[in-house]
Amino acid sequence: MSIDQERGVAGTDSVLAGPPRLVEFAAGAVFVAIALIASWSLWTDPYLELGKAGDDPGPSFIPWIGTTVIGLGGLAQMAWVVFKAVKAGTIKTSGEFVLAKLWLPALLVVSLIIYQQAMKPLGFLTASIIFALPWVAIFHWRSGGAFTKRYLIQLPVEAVLITGGIYSLFYYGINVPFP
């Protein structure tokens, strides 16, 4: 483990004398999960056998090395956190995964997926404008802006101009055939 890790992977304060953080454990768990998914994919593919073609270790050679390193590394990270937690008698929560912080990023991801799905039936430009209208307002609100009468007109105009401008740049500028 590195010095940096000793300093706490998700934060800046030293955990040398204090307990580890839950996110450090979760980081290890994420890598174990990735390794499990990857090994399942390799294991269930009948064509991906190691060392089938002479000296060539085969197409699953590097994937298996990567999967093993990630899996064992993730386990080592989790074990290290558990060891530190037992030693310190507790584990710290970082406050990174709280609803107050996560809801807006989650909303953006969901709305981006809907936007992507809507591109084909609605057309790129229409879908983009529908996506941009609420988000320009959200960015305005997040940067402390008020919703006076002026902004009720200005914000939609900005949304249309931004999406229209970018669409035109790609469509007419570099001939991208949008749906």
Place this chain on the structure above:
Amino acid sequence: MTELLHATVAILTDPVTMALAVVSTLIGIILGALPGISSTMTLAVLLPFSFTMEPGNAMVFLLGAFYGSAWGGSISAILINIPGTPGSMLTQLDGYPLAKQGKAGVALTYALIASTFGGIIGWFGLVIFAPTLARAGFAFQSPEFAVLMIFGLSMLAYASPGSTFLAILSGMFGVLLGTVGLDMITNLSRFDFGVPRLQAGINIIPFAVGIFGLTEILKLLEQRIVTEKAATQIGEIWPRFRDVARTWATALRSSVVGLIVGIIPAAGSAVAVSMSYAQEKKLYEKTETFGNGNPRGIVAAETGNNAAVGGALVPLLTLGLPGDTMTAVLVGALLIHGLQPGPELFTKHPDFIATIYVALALTIILTFILSLALTRAFAKLLSAPPRILYLGILVLCVTGSFAVQNALFDVLLMIFFGAVGYIFLKLGIPTAPMMFGLVLGPLLEENLRRTLIVYGDWSVFFQRPITVVLLLITAVVLLLPFFGKVRERLARAALEAGPD
């Protein structure tokens, strides 16, 4: 030399190329100046525009954005005390106090002159060292390239901020992502999960746009977006010539440090400025104070930062090793245009190499001219409403990802990697090594398997001098954190034991 002359004439006489250079440099400066928009993000969102350009124009365009954003970061560092890019993090230490004294214009000009000087030294470094290293690169065969990729990945993981251990795992995840799709030797598909689109592999653009673009926007949405007002008026622009001339030795030393650090794979601009600044602080500790508006501090940081740009292009072009995330995106750009970075690029496409030299020189000059002419306008941009910028970037992320292959699936990939990057960020897992893994992974696999097919066994890696040296350095790099930890524990034990 002939190629250099041809490239110079071709670029300077082509209005389209010149327009591209001006526009990309301007966009680079503007985006670099805006806090929260990194150079990597700038390059990632601009990359799709370069697809339809011929390779030379694409590099003019991307280098303009690259260098422009490296300088742009210093504008916000000086005016609002927030570095636009990691490379400008030390410029603010002396730049902002000078701005608060009502000398923002002078601080900006100091930074501009220094960055131009550093850029020129970096350019000379590129032109001198790149061909030499490329010639040495011809001694590299598949075993050397395989080990070089492992060395590069280790260095990049080591240099990433945060946990080195998690950075290595993140890099390995990137290598796994690089193996998605059809295997080049057996044509068998890996990790496609029954999705035919994945058989073509993971395109670097939706990945980079997601990881470096969307992730940042997601992070930004967690709390209120704070818009900083520039603390001062710009005031006078020009410092006294005598004062500028007084810093020539600092500029020269810091440029050389920046260049050398830039050439080292993975060291990056943040390391370059830290070393340049620390060196000058040490040299002048008895006669000058730093951190309170000392122009020498601005000069040290800026020359180091911009000299590293030219330096970072040396391992990229000669060995295909990206020095940082920005150059990793440039590798993606080269690959999209069918150009594999490495020693052969110098023999097969000398005209293209010459174009890169000229493009970088042109960008340095354009950045100087545009910044001098538009200093006050750039300062005003910092108080522009952030909603316009962030919505624009969001739509650009989607549009740019689609434009790669005109595929809606790439937009989905971009959203997926943006979300993955965000979760990684929250968990303290460095994301940049993933990008390096994705870029270097396929090269590692190709060269490793080719080596085993040609040489039959693994012992070849321990019989060739270059591979042995690289393996030793890699081992040292990977073990360094461990030794550091041991040393720290010994020091702590010694402290606890007391003076006796």
